[in-house]
Amino acid sequence: MTEILASPSDARDHARAMAGRVVEAMPVLPPVADDLPPGVAASHLLWEETVAAGGYATRRLPRGARLRLIDLAGDACASILLFNADMPTERLNVADTVKVQWNAYLGEGKLLLSDMGRVLMSILEDGAGTHDTFCGTSNAVTNAAKYGSGANSGPYPNGRDRFLLGAAKHGLQRRDVHPCINLFKGAKIEAGGAITPLVGPFPAGRSVLLRAEMEVIMVVANCPHVLDPRDAYTVTPLRATAWRGPVTGEDDPIRNATPEGLRAFLNVEDYYR
Amino acid sequence: MSIDPHLAGLSGPVVHDVIVPARAPWLHHIAAGQTLRIVDLEGNQAVDFLLYAAADDAERYSAQDTVSAQGNLFLREGTVLRSNEGRPMMTIAATSVEYHDTIGGACSCESNTLRYGHHTKAEHACVENFLEANLREGRGKRDIVSNINFFMNVPVEEDGSLGIVDGISAPGLTVDLKAEMDVIVVVSNCPQMNNPCNGFNPTSVRMIVAA
Numbered sequence: 001m002t003e004i005l006a007s008p009s010d011a012r013d014h015a016r017a018m019a020g021r022v023v024e025a026m027p028v029l030p031p032v033a034d035d036l037p038p039g040v041a042a043s044h045l046l047w048e049e050t051v052a053a054g055g056y057a058t059r060r061l062p063r064g065a066r067l068r069l070i071d072l073a074g075d076a077c078a079s080i081l082l083f084n085a086d087m088p089t090e091r092l093n094v095a096d097t098v099k100v101q102w103n104a105y106l107g108e109g110k111l112l113l114s115d116m117g118r119v120l121m122s123i124l125e126d127g128a129g130t131h132d133t134f135c136g137t138s139n140a141v142t143n144a145a146k147y148g149s150g151a152n153s154g155p156y157p158n159g160r161d162r163f164l165l166g167a168a169k170h171g172l173q174r175r176d177v178h179p180c181i182n183l184f185k186g187a188k189i190e191a192g193g194a195i196t197p198l199v200g201p202f203p204a205g206r207s208v209l210l211r212a213e214m215e216v217i218m219v220v221a222n223c224p225h226v227l228d229p230r231d232a233y234t235v236t237p238l239r240a241t242a243w244r245g246p247v248t249g250e251d252d253p254i255r256n257a258t259p260e261g262l263r264a265f266l267n268v269e270d271y272y273r
Numbered sequence: 274m275s276i277d278p279h280l281a282g283l284s285g286p287v288v289h290d291v292i293v294p295a296r297a298p299w300l301h302h303i304a305a306g307q308t309l310r311i312v313d314l315e316g317n318q319a320v321d322f323l324l325y326a327a328a329d330d331a332e333r334y335s336a337q338d339t340v341s342a343q344g345n346l347f348l349r350e351g352t353v354l355r356s357n358e359g360r361p362m363m364t365i366a367a368t369s370v371e372y373h374d375t376i377g378g379a380c381s382c383e384s385n386t387l388r389y390g391h392h393t394k395a396e397h398a399c400v401e402n403f404l405e406a407n408l409r410e411g412r413g414k415r416d417i418v419s420n421i422n423f424f425m426n427v428p429v430e431e432d433g434s435l436g437i438v439d440g441i442s443a444p445g446l447t448v449d450l451k452a453e454m455d456v457i458v459v460v461s462n463c464p465q466m467n468n469p470c471n472g473f474n475p476t477s478v479r480m481i482v483a484a
Binding site: 093096100102113116118137139140173175179194195263 | 330331332333335336337338340341342344345346347357358359360372376377378379381382383384385386387388390391400413414415416417418419420427429432433434435436437
């Protein structure tokens with residue numbers, strides 16, 4: 001191999017010969033999705049990417065965008081950070097998200113609230129039902145203890161280090177990586193506060209549909225849930241598809257579902273006034 | 274000389290001892306091995322609490338790492354308060370209150386507008402205290418993360434319902450925190466008046482550090 005790549009032109013030809021290769025975990029550019037919902041034009045598609053098992057991805061999404069996440073094989077864990085794209089000091093506040101909505105469990109109609117009293121994203125559809133607002137993600141210490149290693153460069157990357165890379169690509173730093181939510185993997189709270197992880201494996205193809213209520217930066221890490229009891233590093237690819245959509249209107253049922261949520265939308269609408 | 278009951282059981286000499294007034298912030302550096310005792314002087318006072326590693330304040334308290342590590346939402350005697358990098362920062366060495374909260378977060382002017390209405394926007398809030406204290410040392414809004422609420426009660430019911438309910442603390446009850454590394458403690462003595470986190474009546478607390 002080294003012999004035939006001894007010249008720059010040979011190296012160039014070798015590199016260029018890879019073009020067009022298709023693997024499971026990759027972005028599709030320009031985005032193509034043959035399973036868009038009825039009424040969504042292909043020209044509205046913003047993003048099509050399959051996030052590797054143990055991988056991460058990040059995306060800036062415009063206000064009104066829909067983001068569909070699909071747990072392709074039943075063992076994805078979508079750990080998510082959210083920032084106001086124009087002012088990333090504003091970000092997802094998990095404590096406010098559960099406290100303001102008086103409930104710990106995410107599902108259809110729930111809002112993901114910022115620390116500035118605004119709604120970053122809302123959950124339009126939930127085909128999973130097992131989500132987690134409490135456990136956060138793995139870190140180098142937990143992965144080293146469980147799998148022997150957790151380095152980004154190794155076979156068992158941890159969620160926090162994936163977040164650091166994703167956030168850094170928007171100019172953000174260690175102090176910007178904040179508490180996250182986990183979609184597709186759940187945490188049931190028992191009497192006395194005990195946490196029972198709900199990690200499946202689940203049926204393949206479960207999906208969640210989110211709507212960006214602000215201009216957001218989303219970082220998603222797809223690493224095993226930190227309380228996954230299985231010995232092996234168990235995680236499968238996650239598919240992300242996003243398309244342009246209308247900004248939430250005044251008659252939207254999710255906007256008007258609760259007085260707390262309505263005020264969060266009023267605060268967003270005021271921010272963009 | 275009368276004996277101060279709030280000092281009972283502390284193993285070393287007292288190196289710091291202040292009363293934090295109702296609604297006020299407090300910031301203090303505590304060395305590894307020292308113990309911080311928080312005294313709920315009048316009862317049912319939420320003490321909102323953040324923690325940073327003195328050597329590198331980008332490492333800080335993580336509610337999620339703490340509850341994951343112990344598999345339980347409530348902070349009790351023996352709970353290790355963990356950083357966002359999974360390291361022990363402080364340990365709850367003793368507490369006369371059964372458990373403490375770390376899921377309810379801190380009140381802010383902004384979240385108050387959601388919870389109670391826009392008429393509460395001008396009320397003082399814990400995030401204001403966290404910012405005021407942290408700004409003195411160069412930390413800002415990016416450094417505010419999910420916190421601990423000592424003496425506060427946030428049960429989670431079968432269907433996931435949760436909320437701040439009447440406290441389980443009482444006058445003179447305490448929590449003792451042993452520092453496992455050099456830390457910076459930032460406290461907001463919660464000024465909230467719209468929920469039972471402090472009995473609708475913010476009161477003072479006492480902070481005692483023993484070597």
